[in-house]
Amino acid sequence: MMDRSFLSWPFFDDVHRRLADEVERWATENTGHIDHENVDDACLNLVAGLGAAGLLQHTAVDPAAGGRLDVRSLCIIRETLARHDGLADFAFAMQGLGTGALSLFGTDAQKREWLTRTRAGKALSAFALSEPQSGSDVANLELSAVRDGDSFVLNGEKTWISNGGIADVYTVFARTGEGDGAKGISAFIVPADTPGLIIAERLEVIAPHPLARLVFDNCRIPASALIGSPGQGFRIAMSVLDVFRSTVAAAALGFARRALEESVKRANGRHLFGAPMSELQMVQGHIADMALDIDAAALLVYRAAWLKDSGAERVSREAAMAKLYATDRAQSVIDKAVQIHGGDGVRKGSVVERLYREIRALRIYEGASDVQKIIIARHELARG
Structure with missing residues (x-):
């Protein structure tokens, strides 16, 4: 039996200890028969299950609960799920990372449209930041977003995108040109069915997860898809x-x-x-x-x-x-x-x-x- 004495550390409140017990029960009951040979379906099923259990409520800011993410709760959930099954941890984590920009900087309308669905496990999200030439060097990204009237037009690539190919919505970072390097990047919401967003390649890695390379070919999105202000993406x-x-x-x-x-x-x-x-x-x-x-x-x-x-x-x-x-x-x-x-x-x-x-x-x-x-x-x- 795993040592759980760390939960008595002063870092935690009673709510965190109760959450640890809740996640442990869910993981014990739901991670024993995950099909790791079909990661797409496995992730869809895991997200639906986590949503039904209410655990995905922790992945996005809830204005009624103080308007912030509780990082200790996120860590307890990820630690517990990872101990049981890595794909369960992945499925949970991407619902948080994929909508993190919306949670912290999105408008009320953007949150209503997407966070209610991702927290319920009814939509999958993805965080599209990395590019072939700019993984760790985020300020060097090249995907462009050019303003055209009431729209932005995206052209370029993203790669190593977790949930790529199965996500319903992508948070995409693109160069809008307000300044050089990090000063000229903005963030956008791009639904998966947007014309011009292409799943160019599914990527296989040593621990199977849904990953993909994305191509944006004159991908037109409304100006209302901008998260925060222009140039605030970095x-x-x-x-x-x-x-x-x-x-x-x-x-x-x-x-x-x-x-x-x-x-x-x-x-x-x-x-x-x-x-x-x-x-x-x-x-x-x-x-x-x-x-x-x-x-x-x-x-x-x-x-x-x-x-x-x-x-x-x-x-x-x-x-x-x-x-x-x-x-x-x-x-x-x-x-x-x-x-x-x-x-x-x-x-x-x-x-x-x-x-x-x-x-x-x-x-x-x-x-x-x-x-x-x-x-x-x-x-x-x-x-x-």
Whole structure:
């Protein structure tokens, strides 16, 4: 049984502890038979189920509940879902990331049209930021949005777009030219059925998720599709990532907790050289390192989430630390789990083999580990 003592930490309120129990029950009942060979249908079904359970209410700002996202709740949900199944975590996460710009900067009309549907699990969302030449370097994006009367016309490409091909709505960042670099980017809502939006290619990765390359070919959208103000897109994107970057760390934490859980069961249940594997000092060393990395990561994750929920305008440094440490150490924890499992650890379909494939992408998306180091260093140098 997983150690849940961290929920007693002062980062959390009773509402978070109740939420953890609720998500645990849902995940136990609904993630045991996910079809990972058909990720499109699996994600559609997961989003519908999460919506019916009310868990997607946490993915978007509710004006009646104070008008903010509770990052600790998002992290608890992602950590719990990831511990049970990576695709369940993905399905939940994209409903938040995909509509994050709308939640934080959208008009009331935009929110009414889309957030009511995404929170209910009746529409899937996607966050279209990355391009072939501008992944980590967001300010260098090239997709253009040219004003034409009461419309904008989009031309260019996006790639590595999660939920690409199955999303009902895309939040798209494009260059509108108010200034150079980051100053000339705006954000838009683009429904999936908009003429000129083309799913050019479905992309396959080592841990199956719905991903696609998108092409915008004279894709015309109304001026009312603009999120926030012209030229505000870079700030919007960074504000969204400032919230959701901590949740990526939480998902990595969930993967790591599952790896430790499986490793403890393996060590206690397998005999080597006439004694339980758990009596081998090397195995004990691995278990100790895994537990240490997990607790240290959890402290960083929930510090960042707590700071954001406590009213900090930006937590870029703390979120970067959480994502960098939690994802890198989860990779190490899972590698140790594979080692403890031996041949079974690389057997296709085993829990730790699946975790081994799932964790690698988290060190890349929403800011690669190297980018997190740059963010942290720049904050420290600026303070100096």
